[in-house]
Amino acid sequence: MKNVARYHREIPQRYRLEAGKCTNCGYIAFPPRLICPKCKSKKFETIRLSDEGKILTYTIIRVSAEQFSKQTPFAVGIIELNDGVRLTTQIVDTDLNNIEIGKKVKIVFRKVQEDGKAGILCYGYKAVLV
Amino acid sequence: MIGIVGYGAYLPRYRIKAETIAQQWGSDPESIKRGLLLNEKTVPGQDEDTITISVEAAKNALKRARINPQEIGAVYIGSESHPYAVKPSGATLVDALGIGPHVHVASYEFACKAGSEAMYVAYSHVKAGEMKYALGIGADTSQGAPGDALEYSASAGGAAFIMGKENVIAEILFTHSFTTDTPDFWRREGEFYPRHAGRFTGEPAYFKHILGAGRALLEKSKLSPKDFKYAVFHMPNGKFPQEVGKKLGFTKEQLETGWIVPWMGNTYSGSSPTGLAAILDEAKPGDLIFMVSFGSGAGSDGFILKATDELPKVQNLAPKVRDLLNNNKIYLNYGEYAKFRKKIKVNE
Numbered sequence: 001m002k003n004v005a006r007y008h009r010e011i012p013q014r015y016r017l018e019a020g021k022c023t024n025c026g027y028i029a030f031p032p033r034l035i036c037p038k039c040k041s042k043k044f045e046t047i048r049l050s051d052e053g054k055i056l057t058y059t060i061i062r063v064s065a066e067q068f069s070k071q072t073p074f075a076v077g078i079i080e081l082n083d084g085v086r087l088t089t090q091i092v093d094t095d096l097n098n099i100e101i102g103k104k105v106k107i108v109f110r111k112v113q114e115d116g117k118a119g120i121l122c123y124g125y126k127a128v129l130v
Numbered sequence: 131m132i133g134i135v136g137y138g139a140y141l142p143r144y145r146i147k148a149e150t151i152a153q154q155w156g157s158d159p160e161s162i163k164r165g166l167l168l169n170e171k172t173v174p175g176q177d178e179d180t181i182t183i184s185v186e187a188a189k190n191a192l193k194r195a196r197i198n199p200q201e202i203g204a205v206y207i208g209s210e211s212h213p214y215a216v217k218p219s220g221a222t223l224v225d226a227l228g229i230g231p232h233v234h235v236a237s238y239e240f241a242c243k244a245g246s247e248a249m250y251v252a253y254s255h256v257k258a259g260e261m262k263y264a265l266g267i268g269a270d271t272s273q274g275a276p277g278d279a280l281e282y283s284a285s286a287g288g289a290a291f292i293m294g295k296e297n298v299i300a301e302i303l304f305t306h307s308f309t310t311d312t313p314d315f316w317r318r319e320g321e322f323y324p325r326h327a328g329r330f331t332g333e334p335a336y337f338k339h340i341l342g343a344g345r346a347l348l349e350k351s352k353l354s355p356k357d358f359k360y361a362v363f364h365m366p367n368g369k370f371p372q373e374v375g376k377k378l379g380f381t382k383e384q385l386e387t388g389w390i391v392p393w394m395g396n397t398y399s400g401s402s403p404t405g406l407a408a409i410l411d412e413a414k415p416g417d418l419i420f421m422v423s424f425g426s427g428a429g430s431d432g433f434i435l436k437a438t439d440e441l442p443k444v445q446n447l448a449p450k451v452r453d454l455l456n457n458n459k460i461y462l463n464y465g466e467y468a469k470f471r472k473k474i475k476v477n478e
């Protein structure tokens with residue numbers, strides 16, 4: 001059984017790309033943190049990250065964890081969003097040969113995981129080529 | 131003035147051609163394409179469902195409406211493929227888009243007309259003065275049984291409409307609904323694929339209800355078909371909307387822009403709403419638009435809309451339906467399609 005409480009707690013980041021921006025030095029923490037790693041300030045404002053960015057690097061997964069085995073082969077990339085924040089996510093809806101470092105992507109809302117046949121559906125972000 | 135202040139559509143990138151399905155079942159591709167006027171249809175990705183399609187369509191509607199999502203007072207999603215039997219699709223959508231939590235949310239169902247229902251109620255809330263904005267969405271990821279005629283048409287996609295009073299891009303002038311108990315198409319609780327009553331789906335169902343709502347709308351508005359620039363009807367295949375349009379007195383030219391079914395398939399609750407979005411992509415200020423949906427069981431919702439001076443300002447703020455239809459297509463073979471649509475039995 002999926003940890004429902006944890007999924008629920010992470011909804012602002014998973015659904016809306018909410019991050020914490022340090023009001024002292026401008027550092028953006030995603031996921032949000034309590035203390036700024038740069039200036040040690042504890043004051044953050046909530047911002048929504050850009051939904052556009054580019055591929056920094058990627059890899060093709062051919063043998064995956066059990067719950068993703070029906071999607072293989074699939075691509076997982078590190079995406080640098082326009083505001084400089086990096087996140088790791090699947091790159092979907094493309095022939096894997098089209099994926100290249102530096103290509104522009106857009107963040108989309110997708111189903112990330114199904115907890116078996118009867119459990120909850122987990123949604124979040126993935127990337128598609130623009 | 132009350133009407134649409136923002137609209138948006140979403141279609142998956144995957145496609146399957148009618149001939150690919152026909153070859154699988156030993157049918158003649160040309161007779162299918164000629165008979166149903168269907169070339170290909172959209173197929174949802176393995177990670178797409180009614181919720182994700184609704185979110186993407188609504189994002190595009192918000193881009194055009196340019197409003198604070200917090201001001202949306204109601205969210206209704208009409209679909210016959212809500213991912214949960216119990217848990218509203220709209221609850222996920224409001225959290226994904228930063229709407230609410232002070233918002234009224236519900237899932238609607240009425241076969242293929244659940245989307246127009248959502249639009250109808252959203253519009254009525256604003257008209258009643260209950261709220262500033264309301265969002266109505268029609269989206270589906272429908273399934274036809276393998277080898278059934280529905281397999282050529284059942285596709286995936288949706289459209290979202292934000293209703294409001296300020297900066298209206300298409301004023302809603304008249305509405306009308308028409309409903310009777312007609313068992314033309316159904317799916318019992320727990321069944322995976324729907325059933326339909328073959329030829330019974332045409333005359334007593336589709337045609338009777340669209341004509342019923344359509345004629346009443348014309349009477350109410352004292353307008354005649356020639357007054358309209360565009361008309362769109364529910365599109366279960368390519369043929370039916372053309373025939374029903376003709377019966378009501380509309381020409382092929384009036385139907386052309388919204389008639390996207392040959393390349394999209396039947397997106398069920400998203401069908402006529404996505405056709406309307408395709409019309410709004412091109413309409414000019416002053417153009418009158420006639421729309422009638424159809425849902426089996428059976429009923430129709432009709433709208434008469436008029437494009438305003440605001441429309442051209444927002445048309446390019448989000449992807450247009452024709453671009454979603456024509457760009458980034460990925461064709462699937464039947465095996466890939468069967469896997470995507472979970473038509474293959476596997477060990478869990």
Ligand SMILES: [Zn+2]
Pocket residue numbers: 022023024025026027036037038039040041
């Ligand atoms: Zn700092």
